[in-house]
Amino acid sequence: MLNNWFPNVIWENIWLATKETLYMSGIALLATFILGIVLGLLLFLTSKGQMWESKFINVIVSAVVNIFRSIPFIILLILLIPFTIIVVGSMLGAKAALPALIIGAAPFYARMVEIGLREVDKGVIEAARSMGAKTSTIIFKVLLPESMPALVSGITVTAIALIGYTAMAGAIGAGGLGDLAYKEGFQRSKNDVTMLATILILLIVFVIQFIGDFITSKLDKR
Amino acid sequence: MITLSKVSKVFGTRSLKSQPIKAVDEVNLTIDKGEIFGIIGYSGAGKSTLIRMLNGLETPSTGSVVVAGNTISSIKGRNLRKARQEISMIFQHFNLLWSRTVHDNIAFPLEIAGVKKSERQKRVNELIKLVGLEGRENAYPSQLSGGQKQRVGIARALANNPKVLLCDEATSALDPQTTDSILELLVDINKRLGLTIVLITHEMHVIRKICHRVAVMEGGRMVEQGPVLDVFKNPTAQITKRFVQQVTxxxxxxxxxxxxxxxxxxxxxxxxxxxxxxxxxxxxxxxxxxxxxxxxxxxxxxxxxxxxxxxxxxxxxxxxxxxxxxxxxxxxxxxxxxxxxxxxx
Structure with missing residues (x-):
């Protein structure tokens, strides 16, 4: 029956493209999560009145984050080609999309992390300080656990944005569902391929949103 | 136990037009071991700043603060963190970690002090009994009433056997009945553990009920201090008279x-x-x-x-x-x- 609905679809290609999309988004998401938290913490801790208050570092990190967040992703992909060749050794394939995906998504997530950390009750941080906690203890036992629902809902939003980015990364030969929809579906006028790729991307997004919402609500004990 | 000499705190303002604010102005104070000492004043009197200088959350602009043998006003880093474990604090808004259960909240200062897990477990159970929260160990703060939250705050503050307990408007967010039960708990702890308690409040009721001595603050200055009964008997400053009237x-x-x-x-x-x-x-x-x-x-x-x-x-x-x-x-x-x-x- 499926073959009647999608006559032009080569299932092997669809499967391969789905795997590529999941691979690109998965690895990029993991790296974005870590890098975003590090940058977000840096933004938060160096801001005014915080433990590592430093206008200099804050302004620099802030500027870097804003610049990479502002460049349209498709342009960032092209700009990063030389960098990608140095790091990955090639500019083709799913792996080659990773640097751009991470550099595009991490600053976006870093801002969300910063907002999440700002919402941690100042009194609780003060209480931890009054108990003689080190900054590292405050980070790992107060700031991150207390902002975890915000961090998780932020990474959910970022993950969905990343899926969108992977589709664009197809344009520089990274593969994936976006690439398939464009080259197979659009350029060869096989609308059913485009349709199926879209459905699959939607499915992935729904699943991510569902998991993200579920974890967030489980974590939030407020 | 606590000695403040000529302690002042000036908050500089960024803009050049406005004057720097003198939150605490030349305060001298001695608090003895085992005493419950109350500091009363309206909001903005500088009492919050003053109590925060006792555990180094604020550093005085001039003067020295000595608590339990440590010169809090000048030590830094590791030494300050070590000293803070002997000076606990409870807060108006409790400041519990919502992500941790009652048990884990009380265990938090023990984790900071590097106490082993088995000992932590034992100590937390003792503390839960001490503050009367048996059966609520696995509840999250959001499931507790205000009074219960403050009991967790007190248990948490006592975890590392401090020498001094600082109470920052600890009962101001509670209803009168809960306030009384928390105050009774504080008196009980003071008697049983010989703990020195310093509390700040704007309610004379709190002072009357549990304090041995009281200091009255206004505009950053300590306008009056002495044994509670003496201050009740002969309030000299106008502001003290008003506070005394609140309860008499x-x-x-x-x-x-x-x-x-x-x-x-x-x-x-x-x-x-x-x-x-x-x-x-x-x-x-x-x-x-x-x-x-x-x-x-x-x-x-x-x-x-x-x-x-x-x-x-x-x-x-x-x-x-x-x-x-x-x-x-x-x-x-x-x-x-x-x-x-x-x-x-």
């Missing part, structure tokens, strides 16, 4: 006295203040027997403090001026404070 006079006193002065232009309305043992002597009976006077009791109240009771009584005396003057002299001889009220102010 029922709210409607002013109206009643005004009404009385209006209706009975003859005679005198007199405020008597009793302290300690003489609160229980039959003064009024003696007055009526010895003098040709009509005595009418207008209003009265007796308050218990940690070092004795304190009472005020408003009476209206009617008779000849001479007789009234004699009566007043007599009352003074009985070690009772007398103040003739001429108008309701």
């Amino acid at each position: 006079e029922p709210e409607e006193t002013k109206d009643t006295v005004a009404h009385l002065l209006e209706n009975y232009p003859q005679g005198k309305v007199v405020q008597l203040t009793f302290v300690g043992e003489n609160t229980e002597s039959p003064l009024i009976t003696k007055l009526i027997r010895n003098f040709q006077l009509d005595v009418n009791i207008v209003q009265g109240k007796i308050s218990q403090t940690q070092n004795g009771s304190y009472g005020t009584l408003f009476i209206h005396m009617d008779g000849t001026d001479e007789e009234i003057a004699h009566a007043i002299t007599f009352i003074k001889e009985q070690q009772v404070g007398v103040e003739v009220i001429s108008d309701a102010e």
Whole structure:
């Protein structure tokens, strides 16, 4: 029956493209999560009145984050080609999309992390300080656990944005569902391929949103 | 236990136009071991800043702060963190970690101090019993009432066996009944563990109920300090008088006295203040027997403090001026404070 609905679809290609999309988004998401938290913490801790208050570092990190967040992703992909060749050794394939995906998504997530950390009750941080906690203890036992629902809902939003980015990364030969929809579906006028790729991307997004919402609500004990 | 000498804190302002704010101004203070010391003042009096200098959350601009042998005002880093484990703090808004259960919240300072897990478990159980939260170990703060949250706060503060407990408006967010139960818990802890307690509040009720000594702050300055009963007996500063009135006079006193002065232009309305043992002597009976006077009791109240009771009584005396003057002299001889009220102010 499926073959009647999608006559032009080569299932092997669809499967391969789905795997590529999941691979690109998965690895990029993991790296974005870590890098975003590090940058977000840096933004938060160096801001005014915080433990590592430093206008200099804050302004620099802030500027870097804003610049990479502002460049349209498709342009960032092209700009990063030389960098990608140095790091990955090639500019083709799913792996080659990773640097751009991470550099595009991490600053976006870093801002969300910063907002999440700002919402941690100042009194609780003060209480931890009054108990003689080190900054590292405050980070790992107060700031991150207390902002975890915000961090998780932020990474959910970022993950969905990343899926969108992977589709664009197809344009520089990274593969994936976006690439398939464009080259197979659009350029060869096989609308059913485009349709199926879209459905699959939607499915992935729904699943991510569902998991993200579920974890967030489980974590939030407020 | 705690010594503050010439402590000032100035908050600089960024803009050049506005003057720097002097939050605490040349405060000298000594608090003894095992004492419950209260600092009272309205908001903005500098009491929050002052208490935060006791554990180094704020550093004084000038002067020195010594707590439990550590010069808090000058130590930094590891030493300060170590010293803070001996100076605990509880807060108006409890400041519990919502992501941790009651048990884990109480265990938090123990984790900071590097106590082993098995010992942590034991200590947390002891503390839960001490503050009366058995059965709530696995609840999250959001599932607790305000009073229970503050009990968790107290248990958490006691975890590392501190020498000093700082209470930052610890009962201001609680209803009167819960306030009383928390205050009783603090007195109990003070007696049982010999803990020195410093508390700041804007409620004289709290001072009256549990403090041994009190200091009154206004505009960053310490305008008055002494044993609670003495301050109740002889408040000198205007602000202290107002605070004392909060607890010694029922709210409607002013109206009643005004009404009385209006209706009975003859005679005198007199405020008597009793302290300690003489609160229980039959003064009024003696007055009526010895003098040709009509005595009418207008209003009265007796308050218990940690070092004795304190009472005020408003009476209206009617008779000849001479007789009234004699009566007043007599009352003074009985070690009772007398103040003739001429108008309701």
